[in-house]
Amino acid sequence: MTGFAFAELTSPQVGELLTAARRPVLLLPVGSVEPHGPHGPLRTDELISTGVCERAARRLAGDPELRVLVLPALAYGVTRYSAAFPGAVSISEDTLCGLVTDVCQSLVDGGFRHIVVVNNHLEPEHVAAIRRAVAAAGVGYLDILRRANAERLTEEFRSASCHGGRYETSLVLADRPDLVDTGVMARLPEVHVDMAAEIRAGRTDFVAMGMDRAYCGAPAEATPDEGQSTFDKLTEMLVEVIREVAGRR
Template identity: 70%
Template structure:
C-alpha cells in the first residue's frame, strides 16, 4: 500500500511510531491542453507515476516508508488559456494549498515531504519554490540544470510541451489516454519555451503553438517513456534519501 489516503487513522499513527522514517510525496500537475492527442491531466499523470514508482522501489527499504499523498491537479496555467479545457488557479491559491497542507502534516510529525511537480509554467514553478521553502519541505525541481541535464534531448531543448518527452511518459503509464493515430500525424513544432517566454510572449498562440503542443509527439514511444520514468524515479529516490 503506497497511497497515504488509503490508510486508516490508526495506521497513520503507527507510521509515526514505527522504525522506518515516513516520507510523503505530493504529486502536483495542472489541467491544461496537451495538443490534440494527449490528456489534459498529462502533468499530474507524470508526477503521480514518478511517485508511485519511487514508493514501489523503496517498498522494502529498511530505513524509509514512502507514501503518496492525494495529488494537486490544479495549477497556474495562463499560457494555455486560449484553448478549451484549461483550468487555472492563482498563485495565491496554489501557495495557500501547498503551505497549508504541508504545515498540517508537519504539525502531526510528518516533517519529511517532497513536492513533485511536472507543470513548468514559470509562475507555477516560482510559486512552488516559494511555498515549499516557507513550509520547510523539499521540492524536486526538474528544471534546475543539474536535474534537467539527466533528461532527454527534447526536454533540455525547451521544446517539450506535449511533444515526444511528455507523450512518451503518458504512453508508458496510461496508453489508453493517448490518441496515437492523431499523434502520428502531427509535425514537429520547434519552440524554445524559455526563450519565447523571455521575449514576453504570454500564451501558446503567440508562441506559435496553434495546436497547444511543441516538440515531436509523433516520435513518442512506450520505450522512451519507460526509460525516462526510470531516470525521473532515480532523481526522486535520491531526493527521498536526502530528505530522510
C-alpha cells in the same frame, strides 16, 4: 497503488507510522489541468508527477529505514498560457502557494516532517509558486528545472520545445497509453518552439508562441520505451531527494 497510498490508510494506521521503526516520507504530486495538443490528456502533468511518486515508493518498498507513501495529487495549477484552448483550468499563484504550503504544514504539524513535493507543470509562475511554498513549509522538492537534473533528461526536454511533444507523450504512453489519441499523434508534424526563449521575449500564451494546436516538439516520435526510460531517470532523481530529506533531523 495499494500499499503506497497515504489516503487509503485508516487513521489508526497513519498514527502507527509515527512510532514505527521505518521513518515515513510523504510524496505530494502536483500537476495541472491543461491542454497538451490534440492527442494528449489534460492531466498529463499530474499523471507524470503521480507516476514518478508511485515508482519511487515501489522502488523503496523494501528499504529497512524508510516508508514512502504517496499523498493525493494536487491537480490544479497556474495554467494561463493555454487559456485560448478548451479544457484549461487555472488557479492563481497565491492560491497554489497557499494550498501547497497549507497541506505540507498540516502534515508537519501532525508529525510528518519528511515531505517531498513533485511537480511536472513548468509554467514559470507555477514553478515560482511551488518554490515559495516548499521554502515556507520547509519541505523537499524535486526540481527538474535545476541544471543538474535537466541534463539527465531527454534532448527534447533540454531544448525547451517539449510541451505535449515526444518527451511528455512518451511518459503518458508508458503509464496510461489509453489516454493518448495515437491516431492523431502519428499525424502531428514537429513544431519547434523554444518556450524558454519565447517567455524571455515576453510572450505568455501558446498561440503567440506559435503553438496553435497547444503543443510543441515531436509527439509523433513518442514511444512507451522512451517514456519508461525517462520515468526511470525521474525516479532516480526523486529517490535521491527522498534520501536527502529523510536524513534531515
